Amino acid sequence: MTRRWILSTAVAVVAFLLASMAVSAALARPAHRAIGQPGPLVIVSMPSLSWSDISAEKTPTVWALAQQGAVGNIVTRAISAHSCSLHAWMTLSAGARATLGKGPGETGRGEQVQPCKGMPAPVQVGKGARFPNWKRWRTISLGRPIPADLGLLATRLRSQGSCVAAVGRGGAIGAADTNGFVARYSPTVAAASFTECPVNLVSLSSTDDAGLADLLSRLPADSTVVVTGHADDQTIESMRAVIVAGPRVPQGLLRSPATRQPGLLQNSDLTALALSRSETNPPALLEGRKPGVEPKSNANRSIEQVRDVSRALFVEHRVVAPFFVRFVLGAVLAGLIGLAMLASTRLRRWGRRWLVAVGAVCGAVPVSTFLVGVIPWWNTSRPGTYLSLSIMAIAVVIAAVAVLGPWRRWVAGPAAFLAALTATVIAIDVVHTSPLQFISIMGLQPVYGGRYYGTGNVGYALLASTSILVAALLAGRWMLRGRRDLAVATILVIGVATIIIDGYPAWGADAGGPLALLPAYAYLALNAAGLAVTWKRILVVGGITVVLVGGLGFLDYLRPPAYRTHLGDFMASLIENGQLTSLQRNVRANWTMLTSVWINAFVPVLLLLTIYALIARRSWIGRPLSRVTDRVLFLGHGLAAIAICWLLGFVSNDSGTAIPPSGMIIVAPLVIMIAASTGRPTPADVPEAEVAADHGDDAPRATPVRAG
Template sequence: MCLRAVGPYAAAGAALPDGTVAQYGDYEPADLLVDLNACPVTLVDVGVLRDPDDVPAGEPTPGSRADQLREIDQRIGAVLEAGPNGADFVVASLADAGRSERLRMVLARGPGYGPGTLESPSTRQVGLAQAADLTATVLADVGLPVPDAVQGSPLTSQPAPDNSERRARERLQTLRDLDEASHDVHGLVEPFFQVFAYGQLVVYLLLLLVVKGRIGSEATRTTVLGRVRTLSVAAGAVPVSTFLANLVPWWRFPVEMLAVTAAVLGFVVVIAGLALRGPWRHWVLGPPAVVALVTMVVLAADVMTGSRLQLSSLMGLQPVVGGRFYGMGNPTFALFATAAVILATALSSWLVLRGRRETAFVAVVVVGVVAVVVDGAPFWGADGGGPPALVPAFASLAFAVLGLRLTWRRWLVVGASVVVLFVVVAVLDWLRAPASRSHLGNFVQAVLDGNGGDVVVRKAQQNVELVQQTAPLSYLVPVALLVLALVLARPTSWGSRALARSHEAAPTLRAGLVALLICLTIGFLANDSGVAIPAVGATLAVPLVVSVTIASLLNEQYARAGTRAARRRRR
C-alpha cells in the first residue's frame, strides 16, 4: 500500500525492511497539501521538543520550551488544514523531552474519534495506550489485518456525555493525574520501603532483646510485647494500604512523600484497629486473619474492576514502565497469595479446634479455588505464573488439614492438575480475538508459531539477570526460603520454640507456613522478575507471623501472672 513520509523521523516509520522509503518529502508548508493527498497513509514529523531544564548539562536545545511548543503546534495546525476531508489524524509523542521518564501524549481526531478519551484493549485502561497501539490503529484504519506480532490493539474512543468545556477539563485532569502519579511514585518507592523494612528490623531486634531478658524487667515485658504485637499487625496492614492510598490524589500535594505516607498510615490505622478491636483479638490468629482478609478482598476487587488501585501505587503497576497495565503483577500476586494462604490457615485452625476437620478442609478448598480463579482468569488476574504456585500450596494445606501425608503419587496428581489447569485457561484465552487476549493466549500463539521455547528462556534469563543486578540483597531470597524450610522442618530448633508453641492455639499454622513456603518458592522460580515474589510476600507474612508468636508469648505471660496470683491467694 502507498505510504508517504514527511520529515526525517517519519522516514523511520515508513521504511521498508531494506531501509528504503518509497515516497518521501521534506516538511514544506507549500507542498504539504500534495503530500497529504498522495497516499492513504502519511506519516508527518512535526518536530522534536527538548526540555532545557531536563537535558544533560551542556546539551544544546533549539530554544525555550514555549518556543519549541509554539512551532510544533503551528505544524500540527498546518497538517490539519492541509489534510483531506474525512481523514483521521493521530498526534503521538514518541520520546521523552529529557532525562525524566514520563507518560507521553496521544491525541486523535476524525470521523472515528469524537469528544472523549482514548482507550486500548491492550492496556484495558481508559486513557492509557502503548506505542504498538499506534501501529495497530493505522493498519485497522486502512482495512489491513493487525498481525499478532504487533502486540498492540487499535485505539478506540470512550465517548464523553457532551462536548462541554467542563468535560474537557475533567478529561485533561484525569490524564494529568495518570502522568503525575506514574512519575512521582518512582522516587518514593525506595525510601518508603527502606524506612518500612529497617524500621521493622529495629522493632524485632528490640523484641528479641526483651524476650531474651537482656532489656526490661518482668513487669515491663508484657507491656513491650503488647506494643510490638500492635506494631506487627499494623506493619502487616501496610502493603494493602499502599494500594488503598491511591483513593486519595496524593500526587497533587506539594510534598508527595508526606502525602502518600499520611494516606497509607490513615488506612493502616483503620485496618489495624479493626484487627485488634474485635472479639477475634484474643486468638493468636485473629488479627492476622482480619488483615489477610482485607488484603485479599481489596486486591481481588481491584483486579475484578480494572486494576485502578494498582496503577502507580507503591507496590503495584507502573504505567511508565509498561510491563503490565492490568491483572496480577508479581508484587500484587505475592501479597494476594500470601493473604489467601494466611486466611485459609486461620479458618482451618479455628474449625479444627472445634472438631470440624472436614469443614476446615472445605474452607481451605473454597479459599484456594477463589484465589486461583481471581488470579488466573484472563478477564481478571490474567496471571500465568500464579496458579502453578497456588494449586500445590493449597493442596498441601488441604491434605494436612485432613491429616494425610503428601506421597509422591499425590504430588504427581497435583502437578498434573496444575499443568492441565494452565493449558485449559491459556487455550480458552487464545480462542478469543487477538486484541482481547492476555499474555496467556499470546503464549499459546507463540507455541503455535514455534516461539514458545524462546518465551520460556527469555523469562528465565530475566529472572537470573534481575538476581544478578540486585545482588547481594537478592541472594538473600533463596537463602531465606531455605532457612524457613529448615525452621519448619525442625520446629523446636533454630530459635523457633515460641513459634512452635503457637501451634497449640493454631493447629494448622505449621501446615499453612509450609504451604506459603511452597507458593513463594514456585512463584520465585516460575515467573520473570520472580525474585520479587518472596520479598514482597514477606512484607505481609513476616509481621503477621511475628504477631502470632508474640500473642503466644503474651498468653504465657498472662498464664504465669494468673498462677502467681492464685498462689498468693492460697497463702
C-alpha cells in the same frame, strides 16, 4: 456444625459479591466507540510531550486538538527502562517493543538522564528512501526472546495496495518495510505531500506547537491526526501525552484492549490503528491492539483525568524506594524496642502489646498502599509526602480495627483479619481491572514496562500469601473441633476462588500464579485431610496444574486476537508457530532482575532460610518459629504452603524475584502478632483445658469438644 460452616461461607461469599457489585457500579463506564478514519491518518511525534507541558497558553494548537478529540497517556517503554525516539519508531514499525542495541537504563534519584542513540538517516532514493543496515537490524530484532518484525507496518499496508509516507528521520524508521525501503520520504514538512499515502508518519524534533500548526494547515480536512510524545529522550521516564482528533473521532478517553485502563495506550497500539484502516480483520499483532474511545462530554475533565494519572504514576514510583527504606528501618527499630521491653519483667506485658501493635501496623501497610488510591493525593502541593503520610494513617486505622475487634480474643484473630482484608481488597481490585494496583507503590509500575491490569508480581505475592494464611488458620479452627472434612472444605473454597481470580484471563490473567498456587493449596488440603504427601500425589497435582493453566490459556486463545491476554498470546505462539517466546522472556527477565542489583541475590538465600526454618524445627533458626507454630494449630503447614508458593512463583514468573520478599513484608508482621498475642489458642467452644499441650502441628491436641 456443618450448618454453621455453610452459613459462614455463604455470608463471606455474599459479602464479597456485594462489595464487588458496589465497585462495579462505581466504575461503570459507557460502551467504547470506534475511531473512524475517513481521510489520511497522520501520526506526529513530539518527543517527551506530557500533559504537564500542555495548556491553552503554552501550546494552543495541541490544546485545541485535545479539546476536539480523544486524549490519553501513552506507555513509551521499549526494551530498556528509558525510552528513546529511535526505539519508539521501531516499535511502531513492528507492532511490538523493539530496540537497536542496549538502551539507557532507569534514571535514579538525583542522576542525569542517560543519552539516547542518534537517529540514523536514510539514503534518498527517488521519492522514497532506504536504510542500508536495515537487514542487519531486522535480523537482530527477530533473534530476541520476544521477536519484533521491523517493517511489518509498511509491508502489510503495501500488500493491501496501500503505502506509508514519512517526514523526518524518525518517521522514516516507522515507515520502512521489511527491506528497509520507505515508499515516500521528505526530510521536512514543507517538502511533504500528505495525499499520496493513506498513512503518514511525521517526526518533529521537539514540542513545536508552531510547527504542528503549520503541519495541520497542510493536511486535508478529513485527516485523522495523532499527536504523541512517544519517548522520554532527554527527560526522566514518565507517561507521555497522546491525542487523536479527526472528523470521526469521538470526544473522550482513549482505550486499548492491551491496557484496559481508561486513557492509556502503548506505542504499538498506534500500529494497530494504522493497520485497521485497510484490513477488515487484520492478523493479531504481538502486542498492539486497535484503540477505541470511551465517550466523555467534558473535554477539560478528560484532560484533567489523564494529567492526574500521569502525575500519580510519576510521583508514586519516585516514592517507592525512600518509603520502604524508612518503613523497614522503622519496623526494625520498633521491633527492637519491643524485644527490650520483653526482656524486662516489669514491662513484659506491655512489650507483648507493643509488638502486637507494631505487627498490626506493619501488616496493614501493604493493603494501605492500595486503598490510598481512593484519595486524590496527587493533587496536593507535596504529593510524595502526602502519599506516604496517607498510607501510614490508613495503616494505623486498619491496625486499630484488627487489634480491637471482636476477633482479638483468638490468638490469631487480628492476623487473620489483616490477611483476609488484604486478600479481599486485592481480589476485588483485580476483578475490576486493577485500578488501585495501577497507581500503588506496590502495584503494576506501568511506566517501566510492568503490567497494566491483572495481578502483578507484588500484588500476587500479597494475594497468595494472605489467602493461604487465612485458609490455614481457619482450617486449624475446624480441626480443633474434630472436623477435618470442614477444614479441607475451607481450604478448597478459598483456594479455588483465589486461583480463579488470579488466573482467569479477564481478571488476574496470571499464568505463573496458578502454577504456584495450586500445589500450595493441594499440600495444605492433603495435610488437613491427614493424607501423606507422596510422590504419586505430587505428580497428580502437577498434572492437574498443567491442565488447569493450559486450559485457561487455550480458552483465552479461542477469543478474537484483539481481546487475548498474554496467556492467549502464549498459546497462539505455541500452537501456531511452535514457539515458547513468553517462557523465554520470563526466564530472561527473572535472571536479569536477579543479577542487575546486588541485593536481589539475597532473595534465594532468604527463601532457602525460610524453608530450612520450617523443616529444621529444632535448629537455631527454626526454634523461634516453631514456638509460634506450636501456639496455633495448622499454622506451620500454612507457612510451609506459603513457602512452596513463593518457591514456585519465584521460578515460574517473570520478575519472580520480587515474590518472596513481597510476601515476607506481610507474613512476617502477622507471625510476630501471633507470637506476641495473649488471646486464646482455640475457638471459644473448645475449652483450652481439654486440649493437650503437645499437639504437633497437624492434629488436635486432644479430642475436642464438638459444638453444634
